[in-house]
Amino acid sequence: MSPWLLAFLCESWFTIYWGIIVNCKWNPMDYKTYPENLDKRFPDLPNVDMFVTTADPVLEPPIITVNTILSLLAVDYPAQKLACYVSDDGCSPLTFYSVVEASKFAKLWVPFCKKYNIQVRAPFRYFLGDSDHPSNAYKANSEFHQDWLKMKVTRKPVPCDLNGEFADFSDVERRNHSTIVKIMWYRIWFTCREKRPKQPHNYKAGAMNVLGRVSGVMTNAPFMLNVDCDMFVNNPQVVRHAMCQLLGCPSEEIAFVQYPQVFYGSPRDDPYGNQFVVVSHYIARGITGIRGYDMREQAVSIDEKSYMMKLELGKLVDETVLRKEFGNSEEFINSATQALKGKQGAFPNLSNSLEAACEVASCNYEHGTSWGTKLGWIYGSTVEDLHTGLVIHNKGWNSTLHGPEPPAFMGCALSGGPKAMTQQKRWVTGLLEIMIGKNSPIFSTLTTNLQFRMCLAYLWILVWALHSVHELLYATLPAYCILTNSRFLPKVEETTIWIPTAVFLTYNLHNLREHYSCIAAPYLSACASIKVAIAISWGAGGRAKGGLL
Numbered sequence: 223m224s225p226w227l228l229a230f231l232c233e234s235w236f237t238i239y240w241g242i243i244v245n246c247k248w249n250p251m252d253y254k255t256y257p258e259n260l261d262k263r264f265p266d267l268p269n270v271d272m273f274v275t276t277a278d279p280v281l282e283p284p285i286i287t288v289n290t291i292l293s294l295l296a297v298d299y300p301a302q303k304l305a306c307y308v309s310d311d312g313c314s315p316l317t318f319y320s321v322v323e324a325s326k327f328a329k330l331w332v333p334f335c336k337k338y339n340i341q342v343r344a345p346f347r348y349f350l351g352d353s354d355h356p357s358n359a360y361k362a363n364s365e366f367h368q369d370w371l372k373m374k375v376t377r378k379p380v381p382c383d384l385n386g387e388f389a390d391f392s393d394v395e396r397r398n399h400s401t402i403v404k405i406m407w408y409r410i411w412f413t414c415r416e417k418r419p420k421q422p423h424n425y426k427a428g429a430m431n432v433l434g435r436v437s438g439v440m441t442n443a444p445f446m447l448n449v450d451c452d453m454f455v456n457n458p459q460v461v462r463h464a465m466c467q468l469l470g471c472p473s474e475e476i477a478f479v480q481y482p483q484v485f486y487g488s489p490r491d492d493p494y495g496n497q498f499v500v501v502s503h504y505i506a507r508g509i510t511g512i513r514g515y516d517m518r519e520q521a522v523s524i525d526e527k528s529y530m531m532k533l534e535l536g537k538l539v540d541e542t543v544l545r546k547e548f549g550n551s552e553e554f555i556n557s558a559t560q561a562l563k564g565k566q567g568a569f570p571n572l573s574n575s576l577e578a579a580c581e582v583a584s585c586n587y588e589h590g591t592s593w594g595t596k597l598g599w600i601y602g603s604t605v606e607d608l609h610t611g612l613v614i615h616n617k618g619w620n621s622t623l624h625g626p627e628p629p630a631f632m633g634c635a636l637s638g639g640p641k642a643m644t645q646q647k648r649w650v651t652g653l654l655e656i657m658i659g660k661n662s663p664i665f666s667t668l669t670t671n672l673q674f675r676m677c678l679a680y681l682w683i684l685v686w687a688l689h690s691v692h693e694l695l696y697a698t699l700p701a702y703c704i705l706t707n708s709r710f711l712p713k714v715e716e717t718t719i720w721i722p723t724a725v726f727l728t729y730n731l732h733n734l735r736e737h738y739s740c741i742a743a744p745y746l747s748a749c750a751s752i753k754v755a756i757a758i759s760w761g762a763g764g765r766a767k768g769g770l771l
């Protein structure tokens with residue numbers, strides 16, 4: 223193939239992709255919410271079931287998971303309206319033990335946070351920083367000091383022995399065990415769904431569907447909140463912010479609200495781009511302005527995206543249809559029907575529900591039902607959250623992205639290197655699976671309620687892997703031309719050389735500007751204020767001289 227033709231094909235691809243990006247950025251939109259007005263308009267706030275998934279006690283240390291759980295339990299929302307469901311796909315006694323300890327500590331921690339209006343409610347972050355430290359803000363308040371010390375000391379757990387409740391976890395094979403559901407003080411449910419070697423478990427999507435059903439037979443709240451185990455709540459008002467959108471704009475049919483992923487502890491200036499700040503600032507805000515950002519709990523940066531989703535159950539009434547859709551659990555069908563009628567779940571008889579919970583968490587439960595295809599988290603891609611968001615948008619729902627200050631959730635970004643590459647390979651493979659699957663936005667925009675501009679917005683992320691092929695080919699083209707003594711650009715002395723030069727310069731300067739406006743904003747503004755200070759002192763000097771003259 224001649225270098226001209228290859229260059230033309232690659233450049234055509236870049237032009238189309240640029241058009242898609244412009245579409246994504248065209249209508250940036252920010253939401254502003256006023257949670258302080260929520261109680262006046264909605265004195266009886268709805269219940270919320272909060273889901274945390276964890277899968278591996280080594281890669282996702284239980285201490286991080288319990289901090290996430292504690293930060294969720296301590297949000298500014300009526301405690302009796304919250305329930306927390308933890309799914310452990312690792313079936314680890316260590317994780318269970320940590321959650322038991324966390325549920326005991328929550329009895330002290332939650333009232334402490336609410337009493338002193340603590341801002342960072344994940345203990346490991348709170349005790350690390352010094353913003354709320356008694357020696358600073360509250361030095362004079364000795365009651366606070368006493369409470370603070372109590373928290374700091376009680377936080378240290380005691381050793382675990384594998385007796386009593388823990389015995390269920392001894393000799394358990396991680397990939398071959400029956401369901402374990404435990405209820406703990408402080409409204410925490412710990413679930414290890416049944417796993418069998420030959421049964422597909424569908425990773426996080428499978429875990430989320432089990433939690434959806436278990437919570438359905440337990441507390442059956444009309445709203446759910448989902449975070450990965452390593453994304454703690456950084457803004458205690460987050461549930462109230464979400465309610466402002468979910469309850470406050472009924473005409474907009476918002477299916478889920480999500481928050482950009484924000485990271486702590488990552489290298490300065492994000493040299494590897496793992497925080498995706500430019501993406502969340504320019505592209506995600508832009509897509510929000512079209513119809514709603516795709517569901518990537520931070521997925522793009524992924525590890526943390528978090529969203530709230532309304533139970534989207536369709537209008538089903540016939541008993542046999544219900545069984546076919548939801549599975550055979552009488553209790554779950556009752557809950558689903560109640561949810562369809564818009565009724566809030568009451569606290570059930572826990573011993574009955576425990577049996578029902580084990581039934582709906584079994585690995586055969588989904589056989590022949592709509593779970594994973596039409597209902598719940600959708601299977602078939604390793605990027606199950608985006609897939610689910612796409613199916614929700616196909617049905618004509620909207621979604622929003624909201625960036626409150628301080629950021630709603632925080633997670634730990636990968637710092638770069640092979641781990642980040644493995645993660646991105648997993649994502650791009652999953653995205654291509656969606657691209658060629660039956661929910662592909664190209665077909666959906668013709669056959670469902672997916673808007674054309676939303677289709678383009680989905681294409682922007684789904685063809686991520688294909689983009690790299692064109693970039694690689696284009697980047698190797700100059701070397702190829704040198705070796706074969708051919709060319710694909712005009713010669714330096716030809717005036718047309720200005721066209722590719724101008725494109726190259728404007729594109730890269732624009733990208734640099736976007737990057738600096740997000741990443742380096744604090745440093746730039748610091749430099750700017752130094753410059754302003756210098757200018758003022760020079761100006762003052764000038765005026766003084768002028769005055770003398």
Ligand SMILES: O=c1ccn([C@@H]2O[C@H](COP(=O)(O)OP(=O)(O)O[C@H]3O[C@H](CO)[C@@H](O)[C@H](O)[C@H]3O)[C@@H](O)[C@H]2O)c(=O)[nH]1
Binds near residue numbers: 277309311520605
């Ligand atoms: O079999 C599994 C595998 C994963 N998980 C949980 O799913 C979450 C995400 O999995 P992880 O391996 O951490 O993927 P990441 O790439 O770090 O996560 C990003 O990408 C995923 C795929 O798009 C999204 O589901 C996540 O929300 C997003 O943060 C974690 O809480 C895991 O514990 C399970 O519960 N069961």
Ligand SMILES: [Mn+2]
Binds near residue numbers: 450452524525
């Ligand atoms: Mn993760």
